[in-house]
Amino acid sequence: MTKTPTNWTGRDDAAVENMIRRGASRRDLLRMLMASGVTAAAGGSLLLKASEAVAQTPTMGGTLRAAGWSSSTADTLDPAKATLSTDYVRCCAYYNRLTFLDEQGVAQMELADSISSDDAQTWEVKLKSGVQFHDGKTLNAEDVVYSLNRHLDPAVGSKANSIAKQMTEISKLDDLTVKIVLAEPNADLPTILALHHFMIIADGTTDFSNANGTGSFISEVFEPGVRSVGVRNPNYFKEQGAYLDSFEFTAIPDNNARVNALLSGDIHLAAAVNPRSLRMIEGQDGVTASISTAGNYTNLNIRLDMPPGDQMDFVDGMKSLINREQIQKSVMRGLAEIANDQPVSPANRYHNPNLAPRAHDPEKAKYHFEKAGLLGAEIPLVASDAAGSSVDMATVVQQAGSQVGMNFKVDRVPSDGYWSNYWLKSPVHFGNINPRPTPDILFSLLYASDAPWNESHYKSEKFDKMMVEARGLLDEEKRTAMYWELQEMIANEAGTIIPVYISNVDAVTTKLGGLQNNPLGGMMGYAFAEYVWLNA
Incomplete structure (x- = not known):
């Protein structure tokens, strides 16, 4: 029978938590608990409880070192031009969004x-008062008008x-x-304004050699x-500012090197391993x-506008050739x-x-390849560590x-320069897309005829028209039906093959x-620096 001393109290729990914060090893703590009459099993349970309590108790101070997987000499502090994870992390730390x-x-x-809005087309945005930019300027409506108009x-x-x-x-x-009028009703506007690109900058800013957010x-x-x-902003407008004194963010494109940097203690977070x-x-x-x-x-x-x-x-042959189960189980380890x-x-x-x-269906794939006259032809698959797991998928x-x-x-091409030299350009290549909170954002960024990241150069007037119509529907049943049809069009007509949704x-x-899940992606939707802390 497991025996736990009847005199074990909350005060003793606090003592264990304090020892954990001071760096006591698990072995030393178990030895201490067992000396007090606690069995190994019960002691393990108590240590788990104490460790969880310590982990969820915010601690001020310290420097966090984290590493992402992609960077470029084109890295930017301009939120409107942000492309890579390193850009998003900086933008989330130095700027704020309306939502x-x-x-x-x-x-x-x-x-x-x-x-607020009465019709989902004309919106009124009221700003918090007294918010300051890093240079001391006070946030006002002109800053919001300037920031949003830049995207146009x-x-x-x-x-x-x-x-x-x-x-x-x-x-x-x-x-x-601020008043925002939309071309058509869109009930998603508050969600759209939470995207990384819609960070607010000071009116008239054109120099992004540094960040003034x-x-x-x-x-x-x-x-x-x-x-x-x-470094921590001492004049941050939120009552609870950052816990960290500072954070350093780098990119280590090689996956094993990124993990080894964590194991050696050089960094505290290795993103997207x-x-x-x-x-x-x-x-x-x-x-x-x-994991999230x-x-x-x-x-x-597969670009539809070139051989x-x-x-x-x-x-169609490629879509039948892809072995999704093998990618899920072997490449992604489930x-x-x-x-x-x-x-x-x-x-x-x-x-x-x-x-x-x-x-x-290999036979169906072979039929389509033969019909296209391409059976036996050498076709390059451009992959890179910059697009997570793409090399393994290509294999x-x-x-x-x-x-x-x-x-x-x-x-297999280097990570450095992949996004500027190969992505969107090569006839058959891999991409890596971060989560977006609404279908309309995904469609607008990736599949509309004029989408900036139209990876397969898919163009459909019907798709474009339906996308705009669905965006303004307030009838959820009709909106859902249209989004389902749009997904079918992409799956059947576009040249993008999405075999699995990856757990980050x-x-x-x-x-x-303090690290939590977020629908905008890993590292708390790239906003981790503001919310996490380091225990001693």
């Missing part, structure tokens, strides 16, 4: 005090231009009130493609995995859900559950192709507290 998404994907107010200026090159174009009027009503951290070091350092790397951290003291699923995916893109993708039989070649994941309430994934495709007479060549795995030190 932000909580763990459930619900839009909460940030710089906005309220956002072609010269800026905003990555959110296709989404922002629905805003036909952005004007000041008074010092703390309202965020919880002040930019101290910015070396594009190398590292960023931010390959599922195969879980074997490296299993059983290791002081490190653990933070929000709709991230690595996809195979071989200009022949739809080649695209940390993924089977996908159906469209970007709206099961985590989203508009996901079409009736759209079955294409079955792995699976290559092996499946060899069984039906296809000669796929895995063209961030490897972290057990000293890191």
Whole structure:
């Protein structure tokens, strides 16, 4: 029978928690508990409870070092041009949005005090008063008007231009009130304004060699493609500011090197590690995995406007050749859900559950390749560690192709420069898309005829028209039906193959507290710096 001393009290629990904070080892703590009459099993339970309590008790101070997987000499502090994870992390730390998404994907107010509309087309945004930029300037309506209007200026090159174009009027009503008029009703506007690109900058800002935002951290070091350092903003408008004194963010493109940096103690967080790397951290003291699923995916893109993708039989052949189950089990080690070649994941309430994934059918694939006249032709598959797990996926495709007479060549290219030199450009290549909170955002960014990231150069007037119509529907039943049909169109007509929705795995030190899931992706939707802390 397990015997726990009757005199064990909450005060003793607090003592154990204090010892954990001081760095006592598990062995020493168990020895102490057992000396007090606690069995090994009960002691283990008490230590788990105490460790969880310590992990969830915010601690002030310290410098967090974290590493993402992608960076470029084109890294930017301009939110409108943000593209990579390193950009998003900096933007979330140095700037704020009008709204932000909580763990459930619900839009909460940030710089906005309220956002309201009677018809989902004309919106009124009231701002919080007294918010200061890092240079001491006070936030006002002009800053919001300027920030949002930048996305409509072609010269800026905003990555959110296709989404922002629905805003036909952005004007000041008074010092703390902004009016936004949309071309068509869109009930998603509060959610849209929570996207990373819609950070608010000071009116007239054109120099982004450094960041002047309202965020919880002040930019101290910015070396594009190398590292960023931010220090706590002492004048942050939120009552609870950042817990950390500072944070340093770098990129380590090589997956194993990123994990080894965590294991050696050089960093506290290794973002988006390959599922195969879980074997490296299993059983290791002081490190653990933070797993979340929000709709991230690595996809195979076939451009429809150039050979071989200009022949739809080649695209259909590839969709039948993909072995989704093998990718889920072997490549992703089970940390993924089977996908159906469209970007709206099961985590989203508009996901079409009736759209079955294409079955792995080598004979059907061979039929389409023969019909396209491409059986036996050498076709490069451009992959890179920059697009997570794409090299392994390409190998699976290559092996499946060899069984039906296809000669796929895995063209593994460096991470550095992948997004600027190969993504969107190569005839057959891989991408990696972070989660987005609404179908309309995914469609506008990736599948509309004028989408900035139209990976397969898919163009359909019918799709474009339906997308706009669905955006303004207030009837949820009709809106859902249209989103389901749009997902079917993408799965059947576009040249993007999405085999699985990937569970995001961030490897972290057990000293890191406060990390939670977020629908915008790993690392708390890239906003982790403001909310996490380091236990001693």
